[in-house]
Amino acid sequence: MKVFLDSVGCRLNQAELEQFAAKFKQYGYEIADSADEADLAIINTCSVTKEAASDSRGKIRNAARSGHTQVIVTGCWSETEPEAASKMPGVTQVIRNHEKEQIASIVTGIPEPFTNPVSIKREILPGEHFRNRAFIKVQDGCDNYCTFCLTRLARGKSRSVAAETILQDIRAAENGGGKEIVLTGVNLGAWGMDLNPPQGLRDLLNRLLAETSIPRIRLSSLESWNLDEAFISLWENKRLCPHLHLPLQSGSEAVLKRMARRNSLPDFLRLIQCVRQINPLFSVTTDIIVGFPGETDDDFQRTLDFVRTAAFSGGHVFTYSVRPGTAAAKLDGRIPKDVKRERSKILREQLDEQRKSFGMKMIGTTTNVLWESAEPINKENCRLKGFSENYLPVKCLGSQNLLNQISNVEVTDFDGISLAGKIIS
Numbered sequence: 001m002k003v004f005l006d007s008v009g010c011r012l013n014q015a016e017l018e019q020f021a022a023k024f025k026q027y028g029y030e031i032a033d034s035a036d037e038a039d040l041a042i043i044n045t046c047s048v049t050k051e052a053a054s055d056s057r058g059k060i061r062n063a064a065r066s067g068h069t070q071v072i073v074t075g076c077w078s079e080t081e082p083e084a085a086s087k088m089p090g091v092t093q094v095i096r097n098h099e100k101e102q103i104a105s106i107v108t109g110i111p112e113p114f115t116n117p118v119s120i121k122r123e124i125l126p127g128e129h130f131r132n133r134a135f136i137k138v139q140d141g142c143d144n145y146c147t148f149c150l151t152r153l154a155r156g157k158s159r160s161v162a163a164e165t166i167l168q169d170i171r172a173a174e175n176g177g178g179k180e181i182v183l184t185g186v187n188l189g190a191w192g193m194d195l196n197p198p199q200g201l202r203d204l205l206n207r208l209l210a211e212t213s214i215p216r217i218r219l220s221s222l223e224s225w226n227l228d229e230a231f232i233s234l235w236e237n238k239r240l241c242p243h244l245h246l247p248l249q250s251g252s253e254a255v256l257k258r259m260a261r262r263n264s265l266p267d268f269l270r271l272i273q274c275v276r277q278i279n280p281l282f283s284v285t286t287d288i289i290v291g292f293p294g295e296t297d298d299d300f301q302r303t304l305d306f307v308r309t310a311a312f313s314g315g316h317v318f319t320y321s322v323r324p325g326t327a328a329a330k331l332d333g334r335i336p337k338d339v340k341r342e343r344s345k346i347l348r349e350q351l352d353e354q355r356k357s358f359g360m361k362m363i364g365t366t367t368n369v370l371w372e373s374a375e376p377i378n379k380e381n382c383r384l385k386g387f388s389e390n391y392l393p394v395k396c397l398g399s400q401n402l403l404n405q406i407s408n409v410e411v412t413d414f415d416g417i418s419l420a421g422k423i424i425s
């Protein structure tokens with residue numbers, strides 16, 4: 001039997017696909033790299049924006065079109081709209097978010113077999129979700145109340161994965177030849193707060209640094225209010241990748257208040273100064289919502305000014321869309337579409353300019369790169385592509401056997417998207 005796994009959305013959904021793959025393999029399933037060749041399709045959906053919800057429905061339709069008798073849907077969109085999900089063509093089952101860890105057992109109707117954790121070896125997913133980096137889910141849910149957020153409603157209260165289970169997943173990644181792990185969660189910085197006795201993400205990182213030898217540890221999105229200087233000092237250990245993604249959402253105190261965000265703008269800036277003291281080429285990226293209800297021209301200008309001052313090295317701009325069921329859906333002061341479009345354009349251009357200027361600063365430096373793809377160009381050489389420690393795309397000429405290896409690269413050029421250079425060692 002073959003199962004096709006697909007998802008829309010965040011790194012957490014990618015981490016969950018990896019978990020699903022490991023579970024189905026325990027039952028003897030092979031992982032198919034396209035829906036056409038599978039007996040069963042599982043779609044892990046997303047509802048963070050209108051577009052993500054629509055992409056989720058598109059993925060379900062595609063899987064159904066390939067003639068499967070079974071399309072199984074899970075994730076945040078089907079959690080918030082289970083009726084609509086169950087009525088979609090080809091869908092035989094909707095699995096709730098709280099049940100998805102047992103997905104293979106639910107689908108097969110057979111209790112999970114025992115597998116010796118020591119023998120588990122991560123295999124990279126085929127097809128579109130191929131990633132050398134292993135995405136490890138360490139936390140789910142969130143106890144905050146950001147008024148725009150559907151994820152919080154879809155995923156429930158914050159729950160931490162036990163440190164032992166995380167260590168086991170990292171060992172499986174190491175056994176599979178992994179060189180980099182990405183720790184993911186809905187509210188990653190809340191890891192450990194629900195454990196008894198309570199712990200913090202810093203405790204987990206200290207343990208992972210001491211008890212594993214994985215060369216690179218990367219963190220996915222974190223909320224600034226969960227971090228402090230002591231936490232940032234962990235980056236003195238070079239195995240932690242110097243990149244943080246810190247969602248700002250707005251640079252206006254008034255808008256942040258309506259969003260019920262816990263960000264303090266001065267603390268946010270202090271944090272960025274702190275990481276840049278450790279490493280001036282530490283990359284800090286962000287997410288911003290534009291056109292939130294009640295956002296005035298002055299609020300928008302404050303966001304733009306903050307983005308310049310923070311000198312983010314890039315970021316995503318989301319144009320606000322109403323998500324039914326959220327507190328923000330009831331707020332008045334809706335922003336006209338053309339104003340939202342114009343503000344989004346201005347902010348995207350600003351962040352793009354900052355991304356490019358950060359890339360230019362890398363010229364003349366050396367950086368470690370994990371090679372994630374190799375395209376042969378002649379008998380000896382390939383075009384290698386990968387990511388620097390601070391998460392910039394890099395391309396170089398080199399040999400095929402460097403794939404999934406880390407090289408030290410002298411950066412000589414930046415074409416506006418990727419760094420280029422020569423491999424030193």
Ligand code: SF4
Nearest residue numbers: 142144145146149152
């Ligand atoms: S911190 Fe806010 S935006 Fe992030 S998951 Fe929690 S409620 Fe949603």
